[in-house]
Amino acid sequence: MRETIHQLEVLRYDPETDTAPHFQTYAVTCQEDWVVLDAINYVKENLDRTLSYRWSCHMAVCGSCGMVVNGEPVLSCHAFVRDYPEKIRVEPLANFPIERDLVVAIDDFVEKLTSVKPYIISAEERPVESGENLQSPEQLAVFKQYADCINCLLCYSACPQYALNDSFIGPAALALAHRYNLDSRDEGRSARADVVASNPGIWECSFVGACSEVCPKDVDPAAAIQQTKIASTVDYFMRFLMPWRKQ
Amino acid sequence: MIRGPYVRPVGRYSWWLSQPRYIRYMLREVSAAFIGAYILMLIVGLLRLSQGPAAYESYLTAVLSSAGVAFGLITFVFAVYHSLTWFRVTPKAMPLRMRGKAVPPAIIVGAHWLGWAVASLLILLWVAV
Numbered sequence: 001m002r003e004t005i006h007q008l009e010v011l012r013y014d015p016e017t018d019t020a021p022h023f024q025t026y027a028v029t030c031q032e033d034w035v036v037l038d039a040i041n042y043v044k045e046n047l048d049r050t051l052s053y054r055w056s057c058h059m060a061v062c063g064s065c066g067m068v069v070n071g072e073p074v075l076s077c078h079a080f081v082r083d084y085p086e087k088i089r090v091e092p093l094a095n096f097p098i099e100r101d102l103v104v105a106i107d108d109f110v111e112k113l114t115s116v117k118p119y120i121i122s123a124e125e126r127p128v129e130s131g132e133n134l135q136s137p138e139q140l141a142v143f144k145q146y147a148d149c150i151n152c153l154l155c156y157s158a159c160p161q162y163a164l165n166d167s168f169i170g171p172a173a174l175a176l177a178h179r180y181n182l183d184s185r186d187e188g189r190s191a192r193a194d195v196v197a198s199n200p201g202i203w204e205c206s207f208v209g210a211c212s213e214v215c216p217k218d219v220d221p222a223a224a225i226q227q228t229k230i231a232s233t234v235d236y237f238m239r240f241l242m243p244w245r246k247q
Numbered sequence: 248m249i250r251g252p253y254v255r256p257v258g259r260y261s262w263w264l265s266q267p268r269y270i271r272y273m274l275r276e277v278s279a280a281f282i283g284a285y286i287l288m289l290i291v292g293l294l295r296l297s298q299g300p301a302a303y304e305s306y307l308t309a310v311l312s313s314a315g316v317a318f319g320l321i322t323f324v325f326a327v328y329h330s331l332t333w334f335r336v337t338p339k340a341m342p343l344r345m346r347g348k349a350v351p352p353a354i355i356v357g358a359h360w361l362g363w364a365v366a367s368l369l370i371l372l373w374v375a376v
Protein backbone atom coordinates (compact mmCIF):
# COMPACT_ATOMS: atom_id res chain seq x y z
CA MET A 1 0.00 0.00 0.00
CA ARG A 2 1.17 3.51 -0.81
CA GLU A 3 2.60 5.50 2.08
CA THR A 4 2.95 9.24 2.43
CA ILE A 5 4.67 11.36 5.07
CA HIS A 6 2.52 14.10 6.54
CA GLN A 7 3.38 16.89 8.93
CA LEU A 8 0.64 16.80 11.52
CA GLU A 9 0.35 20.19 13.24
CA VAL A 10 -1.71 19.63 16.33
CA LEU A 11 -2.97 22.36 18.63
CA ARG A 12 -1.88 21.52 22.16
CA TYR A 13 -3.14 22.96 25.41
CA ASP A 14 -2.44 21.76 28.90
CA PRO A 15 -4.54 23.63 31.48
CA GLU A 16 -2.00 22.74 34.19
CA THR A 17 1.01 24.37 32.55
CA ASP A 18 -0.07 26.47 29.53
CA THR A 19 -1.54 29.94 29.47
CA ALA A 20 -2.44 29.63 25.78
CA PRO A 21 -2.57 26.84 23.17
CA HIS A 22 0.34 26.26 20.77
CA PHE A 23 1.00 24.02 17.77
CA GLN A 24 3.17 20.94 17.94
CA THR A 25 4.24 19.17 14.74
CA TYR A 26 4.60 15.41 14.30
CA ALA A 27 5.92 13.72 11.17
CA VAL A 28 3.67 10.74 10.51
CA THR A 29 4.04 8.10 7.81
CA CYS A 30 0.47 7.43 6.73
CA GLN A 31 -1.02 4.52 4.83
CA GLU A 32 -3.18 5.31 1.83
CA ASP A 33 -6.35 4.16 3.57
CA TRP A 34 -5.78 6.16 6.75
CA VAL A 35 -8.14 8.76 8.05
CA VAL A 36 -6.91 11.72 10.11
CA LEU A 37 -7.95 9.90 13.29
CA ASP A 38 -5.59 7.03 12.37
CA ALA A 39 -2.72 9.49 12.11
CA ILE A 40 -3.61 10.95 15.50
CA ASN A 41 -3.86 7.47 17.00
CA TYR A 42 -0.43 6.76 15.55
CA VAL A 43 0.96 9.82 17.34
CA LYS A 44 -0.67 8.77 20.60
CA GLU A 45 0.61 5.20 20.38
CA ASN A 46 4.11 5.85 19.06
CA LEU A 47 5.21 9.45 19.44
CA ASP A 48 3.47 11.29 22.26
CA ARG A 49 1.29 9.63 24.85
CA THR A 50 0.25 12.94 26.39
CA LEU A 51 -1.97 13.90 23.43
CA SER A 52 -5.66 14.08 24.42
CA TYR A 53 -8.63 13.75 22.03
CA ARG A 54 -11.99 12.03 21.86
CA TRP A 55 -13.08 9.18 19.65
CA SER A 56 -14.93 5.93 19.90
CA CYS A 57 -16.56 4.24 16.91
CA HIS A 58 -14.15 5.05 14.04
CA MET A 59 -17.13 4.82 11.66
CA ALA A 60 -18.92 8.19 11.70
CA VAL A 61 -21.59 7.03 14.11
CA CYS A 62 -20.74 8.14 17.66
CA GLY A 63 -20.04 11.77 16.82
CA SER A 64 -17.19 12.18 19.29
CA CYS A 65 -14.19 12.71 16.99
CA GLY A 66 -15.09 16.12 15.56
CA MET A 67 -12.05 18.34 14.93
CA VAL A 68 -11.11 21.24 12.72
CA VAL A 69 -8.79 19.92 10.01
CA ASN A 70 -7.15 22.51 7.76
CA GLY A 71 -9.78 25.00 8.79
CA GLU A 72 -12.84 22.82 8.18
CA PRO A 73 -14.83 21.07 10.92
CA VAL A 74 -14.88 17.33 10.11
CA LEU A 75 -15.26 13.94 11.74
CA SER A 76 -11.61 12.93 11.92
CA CYS A 77 -12.61 9.29 11.37
CA HIS A 78 -14.31 10.30 8.14
CA ALA A 79 -11.57 12.47 6.62
CA PHE A 80 -9.01 10.61 4.51
CA VAL A 81 -5.41 11.73 4.92
CA ARG A 82 -4.86 11.24 1.16
CA ASP A 83 -7.28 14.11 0.47
CA TYR A 84 -5.04 16.56 2.32
CA PRO A 85 -1.73 18.20 1.41
CA GLU A 86 1.48 17.30 3.18
CA LYS A 87 0.74 19.65 6.03
CA ILE A 88 -2.33 18.77 8.04
CA ARG A 89 -3.37 21.20 10.74
CA VAL A 90 -5.56 19.69 13.43
CA GLU A 91 -7.39 21.91 15.89
CA PRO A 92 -10.17 21.30 18.40
CA LEU A 93 -13.71 22.26 17.34
CA ALA A 94 -14.07 26.03 17.17
CA ASN A 95 -16.48 28.01 19.35
CA PHE A 96 -16.05 25.76 22.39
CA PRO A 97 -13.56 26.29 25.21
CA ILE A 98 -10.55 23.98 24.95
CA GLU A 99 -10.45 21.55 27.86
CA ARG A 100 -7.14 19.97 26.88
CA ASP A 101 -5.47 19.55 23.45
CA LEU A 102 -8.22 18.48 21.04
CA VAL A 103 -10.85 18.00 23.73
CA VAL A 104 -13.42 20.77 24.05
CA ALA A 105 -15.87 21.54 26.85
CA ILE A 106 -19.39 20.97 25.57
CA ASP A 107 -21.35 21.78 28.75
CA ASP A 108 -23.02 24.74 27.05
CA PHE A 109 -24.36 22.57 24.23
CA VAL A 110 -25.64 19.87 26.58
CA GLU A 111 -27.49 22.51 28.59
CA LYS A 112 -29.05 24.00 25.47
CA LEU A 113 -29.97 20.60 24.06
CA THR A 114 -31.77 19.77 27.31
CA SER A 115 -33.60 23.10 27.22
CA VAL A 116 -35.43 22.26 23.95
CA LYS A 117 -36.96 19.11 25.51
CA PRO A 118 -35.71 16.67 22.87
CA TYR A 119 -38.13 13.83 23.63
CA ILE A 120 -41.72 12.93 22.86
CA ILE A 121 -44.19 14.88 24.99
CA SER A 122 -47.78 13.68 25.25
CA ALA A 123 -50.56 16.03 26.34
CA GLU A 124 -51.92 13.31 28.62
CA GLU A 125 -50.03 10.44 30.09
CA ARG A 126 -50.49 7.28 28.03
CA PRO A 127 -51.24 4.19 30.12
CA VAL A 128 -49.44 1.03 29.06
CA GLU A 129 -52.82 -0.58 28.23
CA SER A 130 -53.39 1.93 25.44
CA GLY A 131 -50.81 -0.02 23.44
CA GLU A 132 -48.12 1.14 21.05
CA ASN A 133 -47.93 4.71 19.88
CA LEU A 134 -48.08 3.88 16.20
CA GLN A 135 -46.52 5.79 13.35
CA SER A 136 -46.67 5.13 9.61
CA PRO A 137 -43.59 5.14 7.36
CA GLU A 138 -44.96 8.34 5.75
CA GLN A 139 -45.17 10.03 9.16
CA LEU A 140 -41.63 8.91 9.93
CA ALA A 141 -40.36 10.26 6.60
CA VAL A 142 -41.49 13.76 7.57
CA PHE A 143 -38.77 14.11 10.25
CA LYS A 144 -36.37 11.20 9.64
CA GLN A 145 -33.59 13.44 8.35
CA TYR A 146 -33.57 15.51 11.57
CA ALA A 147 -33.39 12.36 13.68
CA ASP A 148 -30.08 11.38 12.03
CA CYS A 149 -28.11 13.90 14.11
CA ILE A 150 -25.17 12.31 15.98
CA ASN A 151 -24.41 15.38 18.16
CA CYS A 152 -20.96 15.74 16.65
CA LEU A 153 -21.14 19.54 16.98
CA LEU A 154 -19.46 20.25 13.64
CA CYS A 155 -22.38 22.59 12.99
CA TYR A 156 -21.64 24.61 16.13
CA SER A 157 -18.01 24.84 15.12
CA ALA A 158 -19.05 26.25 11.72
CA CYS A 159 -21.68 28.66 13.01
CA PRO A 160 -20.52 32.31 13.25
CA GLN A 161 -23.69 33.21 15.13
CA TYR A 162 -22.81 30.74 17.88
CA ALA A 163 -19.26 32.11 17.86
CA LEU A 164 -20.40 35.68 18.46
CA ASN A 165 -23.43 35.12 20.62
CA ASP A 166 -23.25 33.12 23.82
CA SER A 167 -27.00 32.76 24.20
CA PHE A 168 -27.78 31.27 20.74
CA ILE A 169 -29.30 27.80 21.13
CA GLY A 170 -27.56 26.68 17.94
CA PRO A 171 -28.15 24.42 14.95
CA ALA A 172 -28.25 20.82 16.25
CA ALA A 173 -30.45 21.57 19.28
CA LEU A 174 -32.91 23.54 17.13
CA ALA A 175 -32.92 20.78 14.50
CA LEU A 176 -33.77 18.27 17.22
CA ALA A 177 -36.56 20.47 18.52
CA HIS A 178 -37.91 20.55 14.96
CA ARG A 179 -37.59 16.77 14.73
CA TYR A 180 -39.89 16.33 17.75
CA ASN A 181 -42.25 19.09 16.67
CA LEU A 182 -42.75 17.24 13.39
CA ASP A 183 -43.26 13.85 15.04
CA SER A 184 -46.87 12.69 14.69
CA ARG A 185 -46.74 11.20 18.22
CA ASP A 186 -45.59 14.42 19.84
CA GLU A 187 -47.73 17.14 21.41
CA GLY A 188 -44.95 19.27 22.91
CA ARG A 189 -44.61 22.08 20.38
CA SER A 190 -45.99 24.80 22.64
CA ALA A 191 -43.93 23.47 25.57
CA ARG A 192 -40.80 23.91 23.44
CA ALA A 193 -41.82 27.28 21.98
CA ASP A 194 -40.55 29.34 24.96
CA VAL A 195 -37.00 28.38 24.14
CA VAL A 196 -37.21 27.52 20.44
CA ALA A 197 -39.29 30.45 19.17
CA SER A 198 -37.40 33.02 21.26
CA ASN A 199 -34.62 35.39 20.25
CA PRO A 200 -31.79 33.11 21.46
CA GLY A 201 -33.66 30.34 19.64
CA ILE A 202 -34.49 30.49 15.94
CA TRP A 203 -34.48 34.29 15.62
CA GLU A 204 -30.75 34.67 16.31
CA CYS A 205 -30.10 32.58 13.19
CA SER A 206 -29.28 34.78 10.20
CA PHE A 207 -29.16 31.84 7.79
CA VAL A 208 -25.46 31.70 7.02
CA GLY A 209 -26.07 28.02 6.24
CA ALA A 210 -22.56 26.88 7.24
CA CYS A 211 -24.04 24.30 9.64
CA SER A 212 -25.72 22.40 6.82
CA GLU A 213 -22.60 22.53 4.65
CA VAL A 214 -20.43 20.81 7.26
CA CYS A 215 -22.99 18.35 8.68
CA PRO A 216 -21.72 14.79 8.02
CA LYS A 217 -25.22 13.31 8.29
CA ASP A 218 -27.13 15.65 5.94
CA VAL A 219 -29.36 16.71 8.80
CA ASP A 220 -29.59 20.22 7.30
CA PRO A 221 -30.12 22.14 10.55
CA ALA A 222 -30.37 25.42 8.61
CA ALA A 223 -33.47 24.09 6.88
CA ALA A 224 -34.96 23.00 10.20
CA ILE A 225 -34.45 26.48 11.65
CA GLN A 226 -35.97 28.29 8.65
CA GLN A 227 -38.99 25.98 8.74
CA THR A 228 -39.40 26.63 12.46
CA LYS A 229 -39.27 30.38 11.75
CA ILE A 230 -42.11 30.06 9.25
CA ALA A 231 -44.17 27.83 11.56
CA SER A 232 -43.78 30.15 14.54
CA THR A 233 -44.63 33.20 12.41
CA VAL A 234 -47.81 31.46 11.30
CA ASP A 235 -48.54 30.64 14.98
CA TYR A 236 -48.06 34.30 15.89
CA PHE A 237 -50.56 35.60 13.33
CA MET A 238 -53.00 32.80 13.96
CA ARG A 239 -53.22 33.87 17.60
CA PHE A 240 -54.74 37.18 16.40
CA LEU A 241 -56.81 35.83 13.54
CA MET A 242 -58.23 32.79 15.29
CA PRO A 243 -57.72 33.18 19.05
CA TRP A 244 -60.00 30.22 19.71
CA ARG A 245 -57.79 27.85 17.71
CA LYS A 246 -55.77 25.40 19.80
CA GLN A 247 -52.00 25.73 19.32
CA MET B 248 -8.05 16.91 37.44
CA ILE B 249 -7.36 20.59 36.94
CA ARG B 250 -9.88 22.38 34.71
CA GLY B 251 -8.91 25.62 33.07
CA PRO B 252 -10.76 25.75 29.78
CA TYR B 253 -9.19 28.09 27.24
CA VAL B 254 -11.58 30.31 25.27
CA ARG B 255 -10.25 31.30 21.87
CA PRO B 256 -10.96 34.90 20.87
CA VAL B 257 -13.31 35.63 17.95
CA GLY B 258 -12.87 38.81 15.89
CA ARG B 259 -16.11 40.71 16.33
CA TYR B 260 -15.61 42.56 13.02
CA SER B 261 -13.24 40.28 11.14
CA TRP B 262 -14.84 36.83 11.61
CA TRP B 263 -16.42 36.86 8.16
CA LEU B 264 -13.04 37.09 6.46
CA SER B 265 -11.94 33.74 7.90
CA GLN B 266 -13.86 31.49 5.48
CA PRO B 267 -15.07 31.80 1.86
CA ARG B 268 -18.56 30.67 2.87
CA TYR B 269 -18.81 33.53 5.36
CA ILE B 270 -17.73 35.98 2.64
CA ARG B 271 -20.45 34.60 0.33
CA TYR B 272 -22.95 35.09 3.12
CA MET B 273 -21.83 38.68 3.69
CA LEU B 274 -22.12 39.39 -0.05
CA ARG B 275 -25.70 38.12 0.04
CA GLU B 276 -26.46 40.34 3.03
CA VAL B 277 -24.74 43.42 1.61
CA SER B 278 -26.71 43.05 -1.63
CA ALA B 279 -29.71 44.32 0.33
CA ALA B 280 -27.95 47.66 0.90
CA PHE B 281 -27.39 48.15 -2.84
CA ILE B 282 -30.95 47.15 -3.70
CA GLY B 283 -32.22 49.50 -0.96
CA ALA B 284 -30.12 52.36 -2.35
CA TYR B 285 -31.43 51.66 -5.85
CA ILE B 286 -35.03 51.88 -4.62
CA LEU B 287 -34.19 55.18 -2.92
CA MET B 288 -32.80 56.39 -6.24
CA LEU B 289 -36.10 55.51 -7.96
CA ILE B 290 -38.08 57.35 -5.28
CA VAL B 291 -35.88 60.43 -5.74
CA GLY B 292 -36.62 60.12 -9.48
CA LEU B 293 -40.36 60.32 -8.79
CA LEU B 294 -39.80 63.35 -6.60
CA ARG B 295 -37.75 65.09 -9.32
CA LEU B 296 -40.42 64.23 -11.88
CA SER B 297 -43.02 65.99 -9.74
CA GLN B 298 -40.80 69.09 -9.70
CA GLY B 299 -41.02 69.61 -13.45
CA PRO B 300 -39.12 68.78 -16.66
CA ALA B 301 -35.92 70.64 -15.79
CA ALA B 302 -35.52 68.82 -12.47
CA TYR B 303 -36.24 65.47 -14.10
CA GLU B 304 -33.75 66.15 -16.90
CA SER B 305 -30.96 66.81 -14.41
CA TYR B 306 -31.94 63.62 -12.53
CA LEU B 307 -31.73 61.62 -15.76
CA THR B 308 -28.31 63.10 -16.55
CA ALA B 309 -27.09 62.00 -13.13
CA VAL B 310 -28.53 58.49 -13.52
CA LEU B 311 -27.02 58.09 -17.00
CA SER B 312 -23.61 59.43 -15.99
CA SER B 313 -20.83 56.86 -15.84
CA ALA B 314 -21.06 56.74 -12.03
CA GLY B 315 -24.84 56.24 -12.24
CA VAL B 316 -24.52 53.45 -14.79
CA ALA B 317 -21.75 51.78 -12.78
CA PHE B 318 -23.97 51.85 -9.69
CA GLY B 319 -26.86 50.40 -11.72
CA LEU B 320 -24.67 47.57 -13.02
CA ILE B 321 -23.30 46.70 -9.58
CA THR B 322 -26.82 46.70 -8.16
CA PHE B 323 -27.99 44.47 -10.99
CA VAL B 324 -25.24 41.93 -10.28
CA PHE B 325 -26.08 41.99 -6.56
CA ALA B 326 -29.79 41.63 -7.30
CA VAL B 327 -29.17 38.59 -9.49
CA TYR B 328 -26.85 37.08 -6.85
CA HIS B 329 -29.43 37.70 -4.15
CA SER B 330 -32.25 36.11 -6.18
CA LEU B 331 -30.08 33.18 -7.19
CA THR B 332 -29.02 32.38 -3.63
CA TRP B 333 -32.53 33.00 -2.35
CA PHE B 334 -34.23 30.74 -4.88
CA ARG B 335 -31.66 28.06 -4.16
CA VAL B 336 -32.58 27.90 -0.48
CA THR B 337 -36.38 27.98 -0.93
CA PRO B 338 -36.72 24.16 -0.82
CA LYS B 339 -35.04 24.24 2.61
CA ALA B 340 -37.37 26.86 4.05
CA MET B 341 -40.50 25.59 2.33
CA PRO B 342 -40.23 21.87 1.71
CA LEU B 343 -43.36 20.49 0.07
CA ARG B 344 -44.80 17.06 0.46
CA MET B 345 -47.35 15.64 -1.91
CA ARG B 346 -49.13 12.35 -1.31
CA GLY B 347 -46.62 11.46 1.40
CA LYS B 348 -43.58 12.14 -0.79
CA ALA B 349 -41.17 15.06 -0.74
CA VAL B 350 -41.40 17.26 -3.84
CA PRO B 351 -37.90 17.30 -5.43
CA PRO B 352 -36.04 20.54 -4.57
CA ALA B 353 -35.35 21.18 -8.28
CA ILE B 354 -39.09 21.52 -8.90
CA ILE B 355 -39.54 24.05 -6.07
CA VAL B 356 -36.55 26.08 -7.29
CA GLY B 357 -37.76 25.79 -10.91
CA ALA B 358 -41.23 27.03 -9.95
CA HIS B 359 -39.67 30.12 -8.40
CA TRP B 360 -37.65 30.84 -11.53
CA LEU B 361 -40.76 30.33 -13.63
CA GLY B 362 -42.76 32.70 -11.41
CA TRP B 363 -39.98 35.26 -11.67
CA ALA B 364 -39.84 34.97 -15.50
CA VAL B 365 -43.62 35.27 -15.84
CA ALA B 366 -43.74 38.29 -13.50
CA SER B 367 -40.91 40.01 -15.41
CA LEU B 368 -42.65 39.33 -18.73
CA LEU B 369 -45.97 40.72 -17.48
CA ILE B 370 -44.28 43.88 -16.19
CA LEU B 371 -42.42 44.32 -19.49
CA LEU B 372 -45.65 43.89 -21.46
CA TRP B 373 -47.43 46.33 -19.16
CA VAL B 374 -44.68 48.91 -19.62
CA ALA B 375 -44.66 48.38 -23.39
CA VAL B 376 -48.45 48.87 -23.61
Ligand code: SF4
Pocket residue numbers: 148149150151152153154155156171172175211214215216217218219220221
Ligand atom coordinates in the same frame (compact mmCIF):
# COMPACT_ATOMS: atom_id res chain seq x y z
S1 SF4 C 1 -26.78 18.57 12.94
FE1 SF4 C 1 -25.18 17.49 11.80
S2 SF4 C 1 -23.30 18.65 12.27
FE2 SF4 C 1 -24.81 19.25 13.81
S3 SF4 C 1 -24.45 17.86 15.54
FE3 SF4 C 1 -26.03 16.90 14.28
S4 SF4 C 1 -24.94 15.54 12.87
FE4 SF4 C 1 -23.41 16.93 13.75
Ligand code: FES
Pocket residue numbers: 055056057058059060061062063064065066075076077078
Ligand atom coordinates in the same frame (compact mmCIF):
# COMPACT_ATOMS: atom_id res chain seq x y z
S1 FES D 1 -15.02 8.12 16.10
FE1 FES D 1 -17.20 7.98 16.16
S2 FES D 1 -17.79 9.49 14.73
FE2 FES D 1 -15.63 9.45 14.50
